[in-house]
Amino acid sequence: MAPGGRRPTRRTFLLTAATALVATACTDSPQQTLRIAAGEPGGFYKEFAELLAAETTATVISTTGSVENLTLVRNGEAELALTLADAASAAYAGRTPFTTTVPLRALGRVYENYMQLVVPADSPAESVTDLAGKRISLGAEGSGAALFGDRLIAGSGITADVDHHPLADAVAELAAGTVDAILWSGGVPTPALADLHRRRPIRLVDLTDQLPALQAAYGAVYEHVAVPDGGYGHPVDTIGVPNLLVSHRDLPTDVAAAVVRVLVTRASRLVPPQALGTQYLDQRSLIATAPLPMHPGAAAAYRELRG
Template structure:
């Protein structure tokens, strides 16, 4: 009887020792994966598949997956910038592409969606990417020649709660054409808005995207399009209310049939990361992108604006891993 108890005690002690060692090893691996050679699976969330963010995310994922063994990136479609902030906050994704207004708004807790709710403990910057002009598009026959002519018209304002919709709502309110009273808003994605103009169900669409935007190019091939510009006073009023939205010019010839420069607004775009992601992983991500920047430029025309010299500018507070890379290559003190 005593021998049986002694044997059981010895077995229990051995099992306990093995379990403690396994748990200790697992904890060490989770904390030191970046250094130990383990591959970490992470998600990069972008936007709808018809916009520019999704193919940019796909290109980034391919570059990192082909060149950096410590990371395995999954490119994930989403409802856009505002949803991406929620996904980061909930810990569902590690990286996200955001419009600059959403990045600053979420980080500082300002703006229509984030007032009083700063996320500076969740979001950190990785790099700024490119400028995203407002393509305010209409077609012949709508009678729209200027911004004020949008009054009473059927306007595609973006998918509900997307960064596009938030920016569009803000601009319309600042310039005196709020939802309902000023315009008849339709919550449609880029692709749905273009399709609506093609079929005559929509009078105009707000499309905040890198140029040339494929959907607008396609529309110009089947309908006579117009880009509606904003005058100096309109641009100044919006910029004064939200400095993240600044003056931009879409050059003549960007789209078929648009033969004059169009003054409009723009917002920059940023890649951000969850603040808690290990510094080494973020450093490896940034290094893989810039070591293969030519591939990214070739994959997405708009990304040609991004260089190592500009990437750390006009972005929210940098993650330590990103900051270390820029310091290492000598573009940041």
């Protein structure tokens, strides 16, 4: 509590964080100040956030994913967040599942994210429409996978028995045969899915027949991508969504610039094992933050680093 019993404002907290982060860059005494809203244990977001936190002396908040992360930033409970671009676009515009606009700014486009609709290897399903009437887990509540999954099913025109479970629970259900498919949003190979593949072979369903409808409704946040070999099952085409590192617009410019310098100058330390074929950490890709505007402090750092 601030002197006199006043609760610190967002601005006061962020200025304190800025001072600590800049001081940390000049000393060997790390101070944990910034909070990064990440994702589920075992997922790409959590791994990347932990690597970034180690380089910036921040703390990592475990969450269910993009929608919860953006809510934490909106409410002043996190300074940085990892999010899928489609969830960020919805938050910035105040579209479902958000009821008001969230004043976000981007620090960088960090990685590609693969939408992975997983079925047993012996499943007859070859497309989303083949799952009509089936039991599907579409990501944890509050995750980017859940947002995408609901859009995917709605756009396909099918009716399915849908629930929303965290990855560990969804994997257990698929292994036990209590669901027919699960949706996961992340890098390849996701360790939990690779482990499942060793116990009960799985494969991914090609989602690209749904891409035109999704792009027509939501724009270029959805992309056609090829899942690289070396994951689980055979290579397959699917839908990709960029991962963004974002903040509230009130994040001080010194903090935004310091984080960007870490992204650029320490990129080799920020590559999780799940980042096979997905790395964006060079300036040409980092600055492509549409649909969000870039934070002014981040933009200044990119200009400085470009020379």
